[in-house]
Amino acid sequence: MAAGIDDMSIYIPKLYVDTEDFAEARDVDIDKMRKGLGIYQMAIVDNNQDPACLAANAAYKIMKRNDIQPKDVGRLYISTESSFDESKAMNAYVVGMLEQVYGPDTFEHCGGVETKFACVSGSYALYDNLNWIRAGEADSQYALVVVSDIAKYDLGSSGEMTQGAGAVAMLLNDEPRLLTFDRKVTATSISDEYDFYRPFGKDTPIVHGQYSNLLYLMQVRKALELYKTKVISTGLIKPSPDESILDYIDYLNMHLPYSAMGRKALAYLLRHEWRNLPRWGPMIEKIGMAEPIAKTPGTIETILANPDFIKDDSKFNRLLMETDEFNDMYEEKLSSSLIASKMIGNLYTASLYLGFRSSLEYEHKKGIDLAGKRIGFGSYGSGSSAMVFSGVITEEYLDIVSHMELESDIANRRRLTLEEYEMLHRGLMPADESLLSGKDEFILTDVDKSNSERRYAFNS
Ligand code: CAA
Numbered sequence: 001m002a003a004g005i006d007d008m009s010i011y012i013p014k015l016y017v018d019t020e021d022f023a024e025a026r027d028v029d030i031d032k033m034r035k036g037l038g039i040y041q042m043a044i045v046d047n048n049q050d051p052a053c054l055a056a057n058a059a060y061k062i063m064k065r066n067d068i069q070p071k072d073v074g075r076l077y078i079s080t081e082s083s084f085d086e087s088k089a090m091n092a093y094v095v096g097m098l099e100q101v102y103g104p105d106t107f108e109h110c111g112g113v114e115t116k117f118a119c120v121s122g123s124y125a126l127y128d129n130l131n132w133i134r135a136g137e138a139d140s141q142y143a144l145v146v147v148s149d150i151a152k153y154d155l156g157s158s159g160e161m162t163q164g165a166g167a168v169a170m171l172l173n174d175e176p177r178l179l180t181f182d183r184k185v186t187a188t189s190i191s192d193e194y195d196f197y198r199p200f201g202k203d204t205p206i207v208h209g210q211y212s213n214l215l216y217l218m219q220v221r222k223a224l225e226l227y228k229t230k231v232i233s234t235g236l237i238k239p240s241p242d243e244s245i246l247d248y249i250d251y252l253n254m255h256l257p258y259s260a261m262g263r264k265a266l267a268y269l270l271r272h273e274w275r276n277l278p279r280w281g282p283m284i285e286k287i288g289m290a291e292p293i294a295k296t297p298g299t300i301e302t303i304l305a306n307p308d309f310i311k312d313d314s315k316f317n318r319l320l321m322e323t324d325e326f327n328d329m330y331e332e333k334l335s336s337s338l339i340a341s342k343m344i345g346n347l348y349t350a351s352l353y354l355g356f357r358s359s360l361e362y363e364h365k366k367g368i369d370l371a372g373k374r375i376g377f378g379s380y381g382s383g384s385s386a387m388v389f390s391g392v393i394t395e396e397y398l399d400i401v402s403h404m405e406l407e408s409d410i411a412n413r414r415r416l417t418l419e420e421y422e423m424l425h426r427g428l429m430p431a432d433e434s435l436l437s438g439k440d441e442f443i444l445t446d447v448d449k450s451n452s453e454r455r456y457a458f459n460s
Helices: 019-026 030-036 051-065 090-102 121-134 158-162 209-234 259-274 280-287 300-304 307-320 324-333 335-344 348-365 418-426
Strands: 004-011 015-018 041-044 073-079 142-151 164-173 179-181 187-190 251-254 374-381 385-393 441-447 454-459
Touching: 004 051, 004 348, 015 019, 015 418, 019 030, 019 041, 019 158, 019 418, 041 335, 051 073, 051 090, 051 142, 051 164, 051 441, 051 454, 073 090, 073 121, 090 454, 121 142, 121 164, 121 348, 121 374, 121 385, 142 348, 164 335, 164 348, 187 209, 209 259, 209 300, 209 374, 209 385, 251 259, 251 335, 251 348, 259 307, 259 324, 259 335, 280 307, 300 307, 335 348, 348 374
Parallel strands: 041 164, 073 142, 251 374
Antiparallel strands: 004 164, 004 179, 015 041, 142 164, 179 385, 187 385, 374 385, 441 454
Protein backbone atom coordinates (compact mmCIF):
# COMPACT_ATOMS: atom_id res chain seq x y z
CA MET A 1 0.00 0.00 0.00
CA ALA A 2 1.26 3.50 -0.84
CA ALA A 3 1.76 6.03 1.94
CA GLY A 4 2.94 9.60 1.98
CA ILE A 5 2.33 13.27 2.68
CA ASP A 6 -1.06 14.49 1.52
CA ASP A 7 -0.60 18.10 2.62
CA MET A 8 1.58 20.15 4.95
CA SER A 9 1.26 23.45 6.81
CA ILE A 10 3.62 25.63 8.79
CA TYR A 11 3.22 27.92 11.76
CA ILE A 12 5.97 30.47 12.44
CA PRO A 13 5.84 32.89 15.43
CA LYS A 14 5.39 36.51 14.45
CA LEU A 15 8.39 37.95 16.31
CA TYR A 16 11.95 37.84 15.02
CA VAL A 17 15.45 39.05 15.68
CA ASP A 18 17.32 40.47 12.71
CA THR A 19 20.99 39.50 12.35
CA GLU A 20 21.84 43.17 11.83
CA ASP A 21 20.71 43.95 15.41
CA PHE A 22 22.08 40.71 16.83
CA ALA A 23 25.54 41.00 15.26
CA GLU A 24 25.90 44.57 16.48
CA ALA A 25 24.80 43.74 20.03
CA ARG A 26 27.07 40.68 20.34
CA ASP A 27 29.95 42.26 18.41
CA VAL A 28 29.90 39.43 15.86
CA ASP A 29 30.87 40.07 12.23
CA ILE A 30 27.55 40.15 10.35
CA ASP A 31 29.24 38.33 7.46
CA LYS A 32 29.86 35.38 9.76
CA MET A 33 26.10 35.15 10.41
CA ARG A 34 24.89 35.90 6.88
CA LYS A 35 27.61 34.44 4.65
CA GLY A 36 29.21 31.94 7.05
CA LEU A 37 26.08 30.49 8.68
CA GLY A 38 23.39 31.70 6.25
CA ILE A 39 21.15 33.32 8.88
CA TYR A 40 19.29 36.61 8.28
CA GLN A 41 16.40 36.41 10.74
CA MET A 42 15.52 34.16 13.68
CA ALA A 43 11.88 33.59 14.68
CA ILE A 44 11.27 34.06 18.41
CA VAL A 45 8.26 33.00 20.49
CA ASP A 46 6.16 35.54 22.36
CA ASN A 47 5.49 35.31 26.10
CA ASN A 48 2.10 33.69 25.43
CA GLN A 49 3.48 30.83 23.31
CA ASP A 50 5.10 27.46 23.94
CA PRO A 51 5.89 24.54 21.60
CA ALA A 52 2.43 23.03 22.17
CA CYS A 53 0.77 26.26 20.93
CA LEU A 54 2.97 26.26 17.83
CA ALA A 55 2.02 22.63 17.15
CA ALA A 56 -1.71 23.27 17.70
CA ASN A 57 -1.61 26.26 15.34
CA ALA A 58 0.04 24.23 12.57
CA ALA A 59 -2.38 21.32 13.13
CA TYR A 60 -5.45 23.56 13.11
CA LYS A 61 -4.32 25.26 9.92
CA ILE A 62 -4.02 21.98 8.01
CA MET A 63 -7.32 20.62 9.32
CA LYS A 64 -9.16 23.83 8.44
CA ARG A 65 -7.67 24.08 4.96
CA ASN A 66 -8.63 20.48 4.12
CA ASP A 67 -11.97 20.61 5.91
CA ILE A 68 -10.92 17.66 8.06
CA GLN A 69 -12.91 16.74 11.15
CA PRO A 70 -11.41 15.07 14.23
CA LYS A 71 -13.12 11.78 13.30
CA ASP A 72 -10.96 11.73 10.15
CA VAL A 73 -7.72 11.75 12.17
CA GLY A 74 -6.68 8.35 13.57
CA ARG A 75 -3.30 9.30 15.03
CA LEU A 76 -1.81 12.57 16.24
CA TYR A 77 1.93 12.50 16.96
CA ILE A 78 3.98 15.44 18.18
CA SER A 79 7.75 15.35 17.82
CA THR A 80 9.73 17.87 19.82
CA GLU A 81 12.90 18.40 21.81
CA SER A 82 11.41 21.44 23.60
CA SER A 83 9.20 19.38 25.86
CA PHE A 84 8.12 21.02 29.14
CA ASP A 85 6.78 17.91 30.90
CA GLU A 86 8.60 14.65 31.67
CA SER A 87 5.40 12.59 31.67
CA LYS A 88 2.41 14.24 30.02
CA ALA A 89 2.79 14.02 26.24
CA MET A 90 2.53 17.15 24.13
CA ASN A 91 -0.13 15.62 21.88
CA ALA A 92 -2.48 15.61 24.90
CA TYR A 93 -2.07 19.38 25.22
CA VAL A 94 -2.65 19.78 21.48
CA VAL A 95 -5.80 17.61 21.60
CA GLY A 96 -7.03 19.81 24.45
CA MET A 97 -6.52 22.93 22.36
CA LEU A 98 -8.09 21.50 19.20
CA GLU A 99 -11.12 20.31 21.20
CA GLN A 100 -11.75 23.91 22.25
CA VAL A 101 -12.56 24.53 18.58
CA TYR A 102 -13.99 21.16 17.45
CA GLY A 103 -15.87 20.32 20.66
CA PRO A 104 -15.25 18.28 23.84
CA ASP A 105 -14.10 14.64 23.35
CA THR A 106 -14.01 14.96 19.56
CA PHE A 107 -10.46 13.50 19.51
CA GLU A 108 -11.24 10.78 22.07
CA HIS A 109 -10.55 7.99 19.56
CA CYS A 110 -7.24 9.46 18.38
CA GLY A 111 -4.04 7.64 19.43
CA GLY A 112 -0.58 9.14 19.57
CA VAL A 113 2.50 10.00 21.57
CA GLU A 114 5.16 12.65 21.87
CA THR A 115 8.44 11.42 20.36
CA LYS A 116 11.95 12.48 21.34
CA PHE A 117 15.36 12.07 19.70
CA ALA A 118 16.62 15.63 19.25
CA CYS A 119 15.99 16.86 15.68
CA VAL A 120 15.51 13.41 14.11
CA SER A 121 12.44 12.31 16.10
CA GLY A 122 9.98 13.78 13.58
CA SER A 123 11.43 11.50 10.92
CA TYR A 124 10.97 8.46 13.18
CA ALA A 125 7.37 9.58 13.87
CA LEU A 126 6.77 9.97 10.15
CA TYR A 127 8.18 6.52 9.42
CA ASP A 128 6.14 4.81 12.16
CA ASN A 129 2.93 6.46 10.99
CA LEU A 130 3.61 5.62 7.34
CA ASN A 131 3.96 2.00 8.43
CA TRP A 132 0.65 2.24 10.33
CA ILE A 133 -0.92 3.28 7.04
CA ARG A 134 0.96 0.64 4.99
CA ALA A 135 -0.17 -2.06 7.44
CA GLY A 136 -3.79 -1.21 6.63
CA GLU A 137 -4.51 -0.04 10.19
CA ALA A 138 -5.58 3.45 9.19
CA ASP A 139 -9.00 2.46 7.91
CA SER A 140 -9.30 5.59 5.73
CA GLN A 141 -8.19 7.88 8.54
CA TYR A 142 -5.27 10.27 8.36
CA ALA A 143 -2.21 10.32 10.58
CA LEU A 144 -1.22 13.82 11.62
CA VAL A 145 2.45 14.25 12.50
CA VAL A 146 3.45 17.64 13.88
CA VAL A 147 7.07 18.65 14.43
CA SER A 148 7.38 21.65 16.74
CA ASP A 149 10.31 23.29 18.47
CA ILE A 150 11.84 26.36 20.03
CA ALA A 151 15.59 26.42 19.39
CA LYS A 152 16.88 28.39 22.38
CA TYR A 153 20.53 28.64 23.43
CA ASP A 154 22.29 30.44 26.30
CA LEU A 155 22.72 34.19 25.89
CA GLY A 156 26.23 34.93 24.66
CA SER A 157 26.92 31.32 23.59
CA SER A 158 28.03 30.47 20.05
CA GLY A 159 24.73 28.63 19.57
CA GLU A 160 22.73 31.81 20.29
CA MET A 161 23.14 32.92 16.67
CA THR A 162 21.45 29.72 15.44
CA GLN A 163 18.05 30.07 17.17
CA GLY A 164 14.53 29.96 15.72
CA ALA A 165 11.06 28.54 16.37
CA GLY A 166 8.11 27.04 14.53
CA ALA A 167 6.06 23.98 13.68
CA VAL A 168 5.24 21.94 10.58
CA ALA A 169 2.14 19.72 10.40
CA MET A 170 2.07 16.82 7.94
CA LEU A 171 -1.08 14.99 6.98
CA LEU A 172 -0.36 11.39 5.96
CA ASN A 173 -2.56 8.94 4.09
CA ASP A 174 -2.57 6.14 1.51
CA GLU A 175 -3.54 8.36 -1.44
CA PRO A 176 -1.19 11.30 -0.90
CA ARG A 177 -1.54 14.34 -3.14
CA LEU A 178 2.02 15.54 -2.49
CA LEU A 179 4.65 12.85 -1.99
CA THR A 180 4.73 9.05 -1.84
CA PHE A 181 7.58 7.61 0.24
CA ASP A 182 9.79 4.87 -1.19
CA ARG A 183 9.28 1.55 0.61
CA LYS A 184 11.94 -0.62 2.24
CA VAL A 185 14.78 1.85 1.76
CA THR A 186 14.64 3.96 4.95
CA ALA A 187 18.09 3.78 6.52
CA THR A 188 19.21 4.69 10.03
CA SER A 189 22.44 5.12 11.94
CA ILE A 190 22.81 5.54 15.70
CA SER A 191 25.48 5.91 18.40
CA ASP A 192 25.65 7.13 22.02
CA GLU A 193 27.10 10.66 21.86
CA TYR A 194 27.23 13.92 23.83
CA ASP A 195 27.34 16.47 21.00
CA PHE A 196 24.19 18.35 22.07
CA TYR A 197 21.85 17.45 24.94
CA ARG A 198 19.51 19.10 27.43
CA PRO A 199 19.50 17.52 30.92
CA PHE A 200 16.30 17.60 33.05
CA GLY A 201 15.54 21.04 34.43
CA LYS A 202 17.62 23.01 31.92
CA ASP A 203 15.81 25.08 29.29
CA THR A 204 18.87 25.45 27.05
CA PRO A 205 21.11 22.67 25.73
CA ILE A 206 24.74 21.88 26.45
CA VAL A 207 26.42 22.05 23.05
CA HIS A 208 29.77 21.04 21.62
CA GLY A 209 29.31 22.96 18.37
CA GLN A 210 32.11 21.77 16.08
CA TYR A 211 31.81 18.22 17.41
CA SER A 212 28.07 18.29 16.59
CA ASN A 213 28.76 19.57 13.06
CA LEU A 214 31.19 16.77 12.31
CA LEU A 215 29.02 14.12 13.93
CA TYR A 216 26.05 15.27 11.84
CA LEU A 217 28.06 14.76 8.64
CA MET A 218 29.51 11.39 9.62
CA GLN A 219 26.21 10.01 10.89
CA VAL A 220 24.23 11.09 7.80
CA ARG A 221 26.90 9.60 5.57
CA LYS A 222 26.65 6.25 7.38
CA ALA A 223 22.87 6.27 6.89
CA LEU A 224 23.38 7.17 3.22
CA GLU A 225 25.66 4.13 2.79
CA LEU A 226 22.89 1.90 4.16
CA TYR A 227 20.29 3.67 2.01
CA LYS A 228 22.48 2.97 -1.01
CA THR A 229 22.67 -0.74 -0.19
CA LYS A 230 18.90 -0.81 0.22
CA VAL A 231 17.97 1.02 -2.98
CA ILE A 232 20.32 -1.18 -4.99
CA SER A 233 19.15 -4.45 -3.40
CA THR A 234 15.47 -3.54 -3.83
CA GLY A 235 16.14 -2.42 -7.43
CA LEU A 236 14.66 1.02 -6.76
CA ILE A 237 17.75 2.65 -8.24
CA LYS A 238 20.22 0.94 -10.56
CA PRO A 239 23.34 3.10 -10.81
CA SER A 240 26.03 2.06 -13.31
CA PRO A 241 29.63 1.76 -11.99
CA ASP A 242 30.44 5.34 -13.01
CA GLU A 243 27.35 6.84 -11.35
CA SER A 244 26.60 8.00 -7.82
CA ILE A 245 23.34 7.38 -6.01
CA LEU A 246 23.00 11.17 -5.71
CA ASP A 247 22.71 11.37 -9.52
CA TYR A 248 19.28 9.75 -9.05
CA ILE A 249 18.06 12.09 -6.32
CA ASP A 250 16.47 15.13 -7.98
CA TYR A 251 16.23 17.20 -4.79
CA LEU A 252 18.04 16.83 -1.52
CA ASN A 253 16.64 18.07 1.81
CA MET A 254 18.99 18.13 4.76
CA HIS A 255 18.45 18.89 8.44
CA LEU A 256 19.18 22.62 8.74
CA PRO A 257 20.36 23.87 12.15
CA TYR A 258 21.41 26.86 10.04
CA SER A 259 21.10 27.11 6.29
CA ALA A 260 24.82 26.88 5.47
CA MET A 261 24.91 23.44 7.10
CA GLY A 262 22.92 22.13 4.12
CA ARG A 263 25.63 23.30 1.73
CA LYS A 264 28.37 21.82 3.93
CA ALA A 265 26.50 18.51 4.07
CA LEU A 266 26.08 18.41 0.28
CA ALA A 267 29.85 18.94 -0.17
CA TYR A 268 30.65 16.21 2.36
CA LEU A 269 28.30 13.68 0.82
CA LEU A 270 29.38 14.47 -2.76
CA ARG A 271 32.99 14.11 -1.80
CA HIS A 272 32.45 10.64 -0.39
CA GLU A 273 30.15 9.59 -3.19
CA TRP A 274 32.39 10.80 -6.03
CA ARG A 275 35.73 9.72 -4.57
CA ASN A 276 35.74 6.32 -6.32
CA LEU A 277 34.17 7.45 -9.59
CA PRO A 278 35.99 8.35 -12.86
CA ARG A 279 34.79 11.97 -12.44
CA TRP A 280 36.94 12.41 -9.29
CA GLY A 281 40.30 12.68 -11.18
CA PRO A 282 39.23 15.76 -13.20
CA MET A 283 37.66 17.21 -10.03
CA ILE A 284 40.94 16.90 -8.10
CA GLU A 285 42.70 18.68 -10.97
CA LYS A 286 40.19 21.53 -10.74
CA ILE A 287 40.43 21.69 -6.95
CA GLY A 288 44.21 21.86 -7.29
CA MET A 289 45.19 19.89 -4.18
CA ALA A 290 45.23 16.26 -3.11
CA GLU A 291 42.33 15.20 -0.94
CA PRO A 292 43.42 15.07 2.72
CA ILE A 293 42.72 11.61 4.10
CA ALA A 294 42.30 11.11 7.86
CA LYS A 295 44.77 8.74 9.52
CA THR A 296 43.17 5.44 10.43
CA PRO A 297 41.11 4.92 12.45
CA GLY A 298 39.17 7.90 11.03
CA THR A 299 37.00 8.35 14.10
CA ILE A 300 35.54 11.67 15.17
CA GLU A 301 38.05 11.79 18.08
CA THR A 302 41.14 11.23 15.88
CA ILE A 303 39.88 13.81 13.39
CA LEU A 304 39.21 16.48 16.03
CA ALA A 305 42.58 15.80 17.68
CA ASN A 306 44.39 16.62 14.43
CA PRO A 307 44.21 20.40 13.77
CA ASP A 308 46.47 20.15 10.68
CA PHE A 309 44.10 17.66 9.08
CA ILE A 310 41.08 19.85 9.93
CA LYS A 311 42.78 22.89 8.38
CA ASP A 312 43.66 21.03 5.16
CA ASP A 313 40.24 19.44 5.05
CA SER A 314 38.43 22.82 5.36
CA LYS A 315 40.63 24.22 2.60
CA PHE A 316 39.83 21.25 0.36
CA ASN A 317 36.10 21.62 1.05
CA ARG A 318 36.23 25.35 0.33
CA LEU A 319 37.93 24.72 -3.03
CA LEU A 320 35.48 21.91 -3.83
CA MET A 321 32.58 24.28 -3.15
CA GLU A 322 34.03 26.76 -5.64
CA THR A 323 33.91 24.29 -8.57
CA ASP A 324 31.19 24.56 -11.24
CA GLU A 325 30.35 20.89 -10.68
CA PHE A 326 29.53 21.53 -7.02
CA ASN A 327 27.68 24.78 -7.68
CA ASP A 328 25.54 23.25 -10.45
CA MET A 329 24.56 20.45 -8.11
CA TYR A 330 23.90 22.94 -5.28
CA GLU A 331 21.70 25.19 -7.42
CA GLU A 332 19.83 22.28 -8.98
CA LYS A 333 19.21 20.06 -5.96
CA LEU A 334 19.54 22.03 -2.72
CA SER A 335 19.49 25.83 -2.83
CA SER A 336 15.69 26.33 -2.78
CA SER A 337 15.40 24.27 0.41
CA LEU A 338 17.58 26.80 2.26
CA ILE A 339 15.50 29.94 1.60
CA ALA A 340 13.03 29.57 4.47
CA SER A 341 15.75 28.66 6.97
CA LYS A 342 17.57 31.92 6.23
CA MET A 343 14.45 33.90 7.22
CA ILE A 344 13.31 31.76 10.17
CA GLY A 345 16.32 29.99 11.70
CA ASN A 346 16.61 26.61 13.41
CA LEU A 347 13.38 24.71 14.07
CA TYR A 348 15.12 21.55 15.37
CA THR A 349 12.66 18.71 14.50
CA ALA A 350 10.84 20.92 12.00
CA SER A 351 13.93 22.23 10.16
CA LEU A 352 14.12 19.39 7.65
CA TYR A 353 10.44 19.68 6.78
CA LEU A 354 10.46 23.47 6.55
CA GLY A 355 13.34 22.97 4.09
CA PHE A 356 11.29 20.47 2.07
CA ARG A 357 8.40 22.90 1.89
CA SER A 358 10.76 25.71 0.89
CA SER A 359 12.23 23.56 -1.88
CA LEU A 360 8.77 22.72 -3.25
CA GLU A 361 7.59 26.33 -3.25
CA TYR A 362 10.67 27.91 -4.78
CA GLU A 363 11.30 25.16 -7.37
CA HIS A 364 7.64 25.43 -8.42
CA LYS A 365 8.07 29.20 -8.73
CA LYS A 366 10.95 28.59 -11.16
CA GLY A 367 8.35 26.95 -13.44
CA ILE A 368 9.76 23.42 -13.00
CA ASP A 369 7.37 20.47 -13.31
CA LEU A 370 8.01 18.55 -10.09
CA ALA A 371 5.82 15.50 -10.81
CA GLY A 372 7.85 12.30 -10.59
CA LYS A 373 10.89 13.97 -9.03
CA ARG A 374 12.68 11.90 -6.38
CA ILE A 375 13.28 13.74 -3.10
CA GLY A 376 16.03 12.60 -0.72
CA PHE A 377 15.88 13.42 3.00
CA GLY A 378 18.90 13.56 5.32
CA SER A 379 17.66 13.81 8.91
CA TYR A 380 19.97 14.24 11.91
CA GLY A 381 19.36 14.33 15.65
CA SER A 382 22.08 14.92 18.22
CA GLY A 383 22.78 12.28 20.77
CA SER A 384 22.88 10.87 17.98
CA SER A 385 21.04 9.34 15.06
CA ALA A 386 20.59 9.97 11.35
CA MET A 387 17.93 8.80 8.93
CA VAL A 388 18.08 8.81 5.15
CA PHE A 389 14.98 8.09 3.11
CA SER A 390 13.27 9.19 -0.10
CA GLY A 391 9.99 9.71 -1.88
CA VAL A 392 8.52 10.73 -5.21
CA ILE A 393 6.37 13.78 -5.96
CA THR A 394 2.89 12.77 -7.13
CA GLU A 395 1.05 13.85 -10.29
CA GLU A 396 -1.45 15.88 -8.19
CA TYR A 397 1.19 17.88 -6.32
CA LEU A 398 0.10 21.20 -7.88
CA ASP A 399 -3.14 21.12 -5.83
CA ILE A 400 -0.92 21.48 -2.76
CA VAL A 401 2.20 23.31 -3.89
CA SER A 402 0.42 26.12 -5.75
CA HIS A 403 -0.99 27.31 -2.38
CA MET A 404 2.42 27.53 -0.70
CA GLU A 405 3.37 31.13 0.00
CA LEU A 406 6.10 31.57 2.57
CA GLU A 407 5.97 35.37 2.28
CA SER A 408 2.35 35.39 3.44
CA ASP A 409 3.01 32.73 6.13
CA ILE A 410 5.55 35.07 7.70
CA ALA A 411 3.91 38.38 6.74
CA ASN A 412 3.47 41.16 9.32
CA ARG A 413 6.24 39.92 11.56
CA ARG A 414 7.52 42.28 14.20
CA ARG A 415 11.26 42.95 14.44
CA LEU A 416 12.31 42.80 18.09
CA THR A 417 14.76 45.18 19.69
CA LEU A 418 17.61 43.37 21.42
CA GLU A 419 16.19 44.53 24.77
CA GLU A 420 12.81 42.94 23.99
CA TYR A 421 14.48 39.75 22.77
CA GLU A 422 16.61 39.43 25.91
CA MET A 423 13.62 40.14 28.16
CA LEU A 424 11.70 37.27 26.47
CA HIS A 425 14.75 35.00 26.54
CA ARG A 426 15.31 35.55 30.28
CA GLY A 427 11.57 35.11 31.01
CA LEU A 428 11.34 38.56 32.60
CA MET A 429 8.01 39.61 31.11
CA PRO A 430 5.04 39.34 33.53
CA ALA A 431 3.16 36.08 32.87
CA ASP A 432 -0.07 37.82 31.84
CA GLU A 433 1.62 40.09 29.27
CA SER A 434 2.78 39.50 25.71
CA LEU A 435 4.06 41.67 22.87
CA LEU A 436 1.38 40.49 20.42
CA SER A 437 -2.19 39.44 21.11
CA GLY A 438 -2.00 36.22 19.05
CA LYS A 439 -5.29 36.84 17.22
CA ASP A 440 -6.87 33.77 15.54
CA GLU A 441 -4.31 31.57 17.22
CA PHE A 442 -3.97 29.22 20.17
CA ILE A 443 -2.16 30.98 22.99
CA LEU A 444 -0.92 30.04 26.45
CA THR A 445 -3.04 31.96 28.95
CA ASP A 446 -1.68 30.71 32.27
CA VAL A 447 0.73 28.34 34.00
CA ASP A 448 -0.59 27.66 37.49
CA LYS A 449 2.21 28.42 39.97
CA SER A 450 0.96 25.82 42.47
CA ASN A 451 0.86 22.74 40.20
CA SER A 452 2.29 23.79 36.78
CA GLU A 453 -1.02 23.13 34.99
CA ARG A 454 -1.14 24.96 31.69
CA ARG A 455 -4.20 26.71 30.28
CA TYR A 456 -4.65 27.60 26.64
CA ALA A 457 -7.28 29.44 24.63
CA PHE A 458 -8.14 30.03 21.00
CA ASN A 459 -7.94 33.79 20.69
CA SER A 460 -10.64 34.52 18.07
N1 CAA B 1 32.67 36.11 6.72
C1 CAA B 1 32.25 34.96 6.13
N2 CAA B 1 32.26 33.74 6.77
C2 CAA B 1 32.71 33.72 8.05
C3 CAA B 1 33.16 34.87 8.71
C4 CAA B 1 33.12 36.11 8.00
N3 CAA B 1 33.52 37.25 8.56
N4 CAA B 1 33.54 34.52 9.96
C5 CAA B 1 33.34 33.18 10.07
N5 CAA B 1 32.83 32.71 8.91
C6 CAA B 1 32.45 31.33 8.60
C7 CAA B 1 33.42 30.29 9.11
O1 CAA B 1 34.51 30.10 8.22
C8 CAA B 1 32.52 29.08 9.21
O2 CAA B 1 32.35 28.53 7.92
P1 CAA B 1 32.62 26.95 7.66
O3 CAA B 1 31.60 26.25 8.52
O4 CAA B 1 32.37 26.79 6.22
O5 CAA B 1 34.01 26.68 8.11
C9 CAA B 1 31.17 29.66 9.64
O6 CAA B 1 31.24 31.06 9.32
C10 CAA B 1 30.89 29.54 11.13
O7 CAA B 1 32.03 30.00 11.83
P2 CAA B 1 32.59 29.16 13.06
O8 CAA B 1 32.63 27.71 12.72
O9 CAA B 1 33.84 29.81 13.54
O10 CAA B 1 31.42 29.43 14.09
P3 CAA B 1 31.31 29.06 15.62
O11 CAA B 1 32.23 27.96 15.98
O12 CAA B 1 31.40 30.31 16.42
O13 CAA B 1 29.81 28.57 15.73
C11 CAA B 1 28.34 26.69 15.43
C12 CAA B 1 29.16 27.79 14.76
C13 CAA B 1 29.28 25.60 15.96
C14 CAA B 1 27.39 26.10 14.43
C15 CAA B 1 27.56 27.30 16.65
O14 CAA B 1 26.71 28.30 16.20
C16 CAA B 1 26.78 26.29 17.44
O15 CAA B 1 27.30 25.68 18.36
N6 CAA B 1 25.45 26.10 17.09
C17 CAA B 1 24.58 25.17 17.79
C18 CAA B 1 24.90 23.72 17.47
C19 CAA B 1 24.59 23.37 16.04
O16 CAA B 1 23.82 24.00 15.36
N7 CAA B 1 25.18 22.25 15.57
C20 CAA B 1 24.88 21.76 14.23
C21 CAA B 1 24.97 20.24 14.15
S1 CAA B 1 24.02 19.48 15.46
C22 CAA B 1 22.42 19.59 14.94
O17 CAA B 1 22.17 19.82 13.79
C23 CAA B 1 21.35 19.42 15.91
C24 CAA B 1 20.71 20.77 16.07
O18 CAA B 1 19.76 21.12 15.39
C25 CAA B 1 21.34 21.66 17.02
